[in-house]
Amino acid sequence: MQTPDYQRLDRAHHLHPFTDFKALGEEGSRIIERAEGVYIHDAEGDRILDGMAGLWCVNLGYGREELVAAATEQLHRLPYYNNFFKTTHPPAVKLAEKLCALAPAHLNHVFFTGSGSEANDTVLRMVRRYWALKGKPEKQWVIGRENGYHGSTVAGMSLGGMAPMHGQGGPGVPKIAHVRQPYWFQEGRTAGQDPEAFGRECAAALEAKILELGEEAVAAFIAEPVQGAGGAIIPPASYWPAVKAVLEKYDILLVVDEVICGFGRLGEWFGSLHYGLEPDMMPIAKGLSSGYLPIGGVLVGDRVAETLIEEGGEFFHGFTYSGHPACAAVALRNLELMEAEGVVERVRDDVGPYLAERWTALADHPLVGEARSLGLIGALELVDPATGERFDSARGVGPLCRDLCFAGGLVMRSVGDTMIISPPLVISHAEIDELMEKARAALDATLARLATPTTPKQEESLP
Ligand code: PXG
Numbered sequence: 001m002q003t004p005d006y007q008r009l010d011r012a013h014h015l016h017p018f019t020d021f022k023a024l025g026e027e028g029s030r031i032i033e034r035a036e037g038v039y040i041h042d043a044e045g046d047r048i049l050d051g052m053a054g055l056w057c058v059n060l061g062y063g064r065e066e067l068v069a070a071a072t073e074q075l076h077r078l079p080y081y082n083n084f085f086k087t088t089h090p091p092a093v094k095l096a097e098k099l100c101a102l103a104p105a106h107l108n109h110v111f112f113t114g115s116g117s118e119a120n121d122t123v124l125r126m127v128r129r130y131w132a133l134k135g136k137p138e139k140q141w142v143i144g145r146e147n148g149y150h151g152s153t154v155a156g157m158s159l160g161g162m163a164p165m166h167g168q169g170g171p172g173v174p175k176i177a178h179v180r181q182p183y184w185f186q187e188g189r190t191a192g193q194d195p196e197a198f199g200r201e202c203a204a205a206l207e208a209k210i211l212e213l214g215e216e217a218v219a220a221f222i223a224e225p226v227q228g229a230g231g232a233i234i235p236p237a238s239y240w241p242a243v244k245a246v247l248e249k250y251d252i253l254l255v256v257d258e259v260i261c262g263f264g265r266l267g268e269w270f271g272s273l274h275y276g277l278e279p280d281m282m283p284i285a286k287g288l289s290s291g292y293l294p295i296g297g298v299l300v301g302d303r304v305a306e307t308l309i310e311e312g313g314e315f316f317h318g319f320t321y322s323g324h325p326a327c328a329a330v331a332l333r334n335l336e337l338m339e340a341e342g343v344v345e346r347v348r349d350d351v352g353p354y355l356a357e358r359w360t361a362l363a364d365h366p367l368v369g370e371a372r373s374l375g376l377i378g379a380l381e382l383v384d385p386a387t388g389e390r391f392d393s394a395r396g397v398g399p400l401c402r403d404l405c406f407a408g409g410l411v412m413r414s415v416g417d418t419m420i421i422s423p424p425l426v427i428s429h430a431e432i433d434e435l436m437e438k439a440r441a442a443l444d445a446t447l448a449r450l451a452t453p454t455t456p457k458q459e460e461s462l463p
Contacts, residue, residue, distance in 0.1 A: 003043045006031045017152070030406075035062035038424045038431050040411070051405075051412045051421040051435055056228055056260045057291030059334075059343070061424040066337055067292045067330050074329035083112070083323045092323035095332045099299060102269045102335065104278060109305040112297040112323035116259035116285035117151025119296040120222075123255050123281055124155045124173065125317055127220045130253070130304045133311045139219040140175045142255075143209055147181045149229035150222060150257055150283075159222055162229075177213060179205045181227060182235035185370050185381050190389075199236030207246045220253035220280070225271025228260035231418040232379035234372055240275045253280040253304070259296070263287030264338060264425050266375035267348030274375075280304050287425075290334045295327035343425050347375050354429055358436045359421075365443045367401075376425055380439075382417040385447070391417055401446040408445070410438035 007028040015021055016029070031043035038061055040050050053059060060067070074091060081089050092112065100108045111126070113119045124142060131139035144150065146161040157165045158172030161181070166172060180187065180202055188198030210218050221243070227233035247254050256279035261271030265287065268274040272282060280303060285296030300308070308315060321327070338344060352375045359378045363371040369383030369390070382398055384391050391397045398414035405412040405419075413420045423435065 003031055004028075006043065037061050037063060038427050046409065048406065049410045049423075049431065049435055049438065051410055051423050051439075053422055053424045054291050055286070056265070056422045057286035057289075059263055059265070059287040059425045060290040060337060061426040064290070064292075064337070067290065067333055070329045070333035071293060071326050074326045078325050081325060082320065084318060088323070089325050089328075091325045091328035091332060095323070095328040095335075098332055098335050099284075099297070103282065103299050104270065104272055106278060106302050107282060107299040108302055109300045110297045111300060112295065112328070113285075114294050114319055114321040114324070114327075115151070115296045116257075116283060117153040117156040117296075118319055119259070119283035119285055119298050120150040120159055120257065121153050121155040122298045122317060123220075123222065123283055124159065126281065126298065126300070126304065126308070126315075127253055127255065129312065129315065130307055131219050133307050136216070138217055141177060141213050141218045142175070143177050143179055143206065143213075143218060143221045143252075145181045145223055145227075146178045147183065147230040147233075148178070148223060148227060148257075150224075151259075177209055179209045181230065181233060182239045183227075183231070183233045184236055189370075195236040196238040199238035200242050202235075202239055203242030203246055206243060207249075210246070210250050210252065215250040215252070218250065218252050220255050221247055222255040222257060224257045224259075225261040225275055225277070226266065226374060226377060228377070228422070229415065231415040232372070232377050232420045232422070234374050234377075234379075240277060244277065255279060255281045255283070258282045258299075259285045260287075260377075260422070263335075264344040264347050264375070265377055265422065267344065267352045268375075269344055288334070289327060289331040292334070293324075293327040293330045294321075295324065295331050297323075338425075341426075347425050351425075351427060351429070351432065352376060355432055358432055362436070362440065362443070365440065365447075367397075367443050367447055376421075376423055376427070378421045380419040380443075382419065382446075393417065397446065397450065400449060401442055404445045404449070405438065405442040408438050408442050410435060410442065412439060412442070 011025040033043050034041050039047050096110045144159045148161045150156045150159040158176045161178040182202040184195045256272045262284045266274045280301040282299040289295050356373045359373045360371045366385035370381040398417035402414040
């Protein structure tokens with residue numbers, strides 16, 4: 001089959017995630033056929049540098065034979081068995097032990113799921129169950145953040161703060177509230193505020209929300225260490241210490257969503273380690289298996305785990321694929337390879353700083369209002385060169401830049417007018433150089449296109 005054949009069948013039968021079905025049907029999808037290292041190849045024979053590691057997940061890069069072998073061996077030995085009804089299997093047990101060894105010291109248990117969304121559904125039920133067992137069943141409110149992303153199941157989208165998602169297929173889960181995000185460029189800069197004062201103000205907004213709901217009614221706060229899908233938003237240094245202090249003051253559980261930041265993205269095994277956080281729960285997925293097979297989970301801290309174990313009786317929750325043997329075997333091998341190759345240290349000490357140096361240099365481009373990065377996550381804020389302010393989002397400048405990136409052989413994602421990268425952690429210096437050249441060329445092409453009067457409105461998608 002050729003590209004048009006795939007496109008015809010795709011249009012006829014396939015509803016894509018986070019997609020305007022009609023618009024894509026008219027345009028036709030791009031068919032990705034194979035990949036190796038940090039490159040994907042489409043059916044037209046184009047080689048494209050994957051600046052997003054798939055969807056923030058292919059941390060070890062494509063084509064790792066060791067991961068293929070781990071899956072194959074496990075599929076031969078035991079392709080499926082469950083962890084219900086008092087059974088388990090070696091890959092799930094070994095992976096649980098490994099994860100708890102890597103996680104902050106007080107996280108010693110894991111509940112497996114098939115995805116990050118399922119992990120956050122698990123979080124919601126576990127958090128409320130914990131407080132019920134503690135004799136405080138009225139502690140039910142969970143506070144998330146505007147523009148946070150925690151998945152696409154009903155609980156995931158409710159915990160997340162993506163307004164367009166809340167507007168579809170609701171109502172969501174009751175007793176979930178949202179507070180403002182620590183997005184200085186969008187919300188503090190225009191007000192001329194100092195970033196650190198802005199970070200403290202965002203933490204104060206959390207405290208105000210707790211007092212509004214009543215501290216006796218609030219169960220937990222959930223947040224990503226660095227917001228991923230919301231726009232690679234790195235909070236000011238003042239933010240997390242101030243949030244931590246608020247949660248301790250009111251005895252509210254901290255859930256740190258590590259689905260993107262976990263497994264080396266920020267140059268530590270977990271974002272929580274980078275920010276010195278001691279979460280009660282950490283949802284994980286994506287980089288856990290480098291995306292080779294679907295697996296997620298929730299790492300559970302001692303305080304919650306001991307209560308569930310000692311006082312909880314049966315927890316009526318779980319998925320057919322919780323701790324799936326082949327997925328667990330691949331995840332375990334992935335973590336072993338990351339350790340053996342020093343991938344996390346390399347992000348912290350070598351490629352992370354190298355990327356930061358090259359990436360922040362893009363700030364000299366007339367379209368770029370801010371260039372920020374941490375570890376191997378980066379964002380560019382596009383602004384109108386004439387004013388230094390953001391474009392009217394209806395002009396679709398970010399999506400235009402994304403399309404020009406793709407055409408130039410680079411996957412860079414746009415969240416509105418914020419351009420984002422999150423490349424495989426194994427990316428080399430030379431590949432980072434190539435990424436920078438292609439990003440700059442796409443910025444130049446975007447600028448040139450803006451100078452021509454008829455810029456078609458580009459298709460926008462979330463997250
Ligand atoms: N938490 C976080 C922080 C995420 O980023 C999820 C939970 C949900 O995971 P699953 O495995 O259920 O998708 C995510 C997922 C994007 C994009 O375009 C981001 C995600 C998923 C799809 C697209 O930025 N994040």
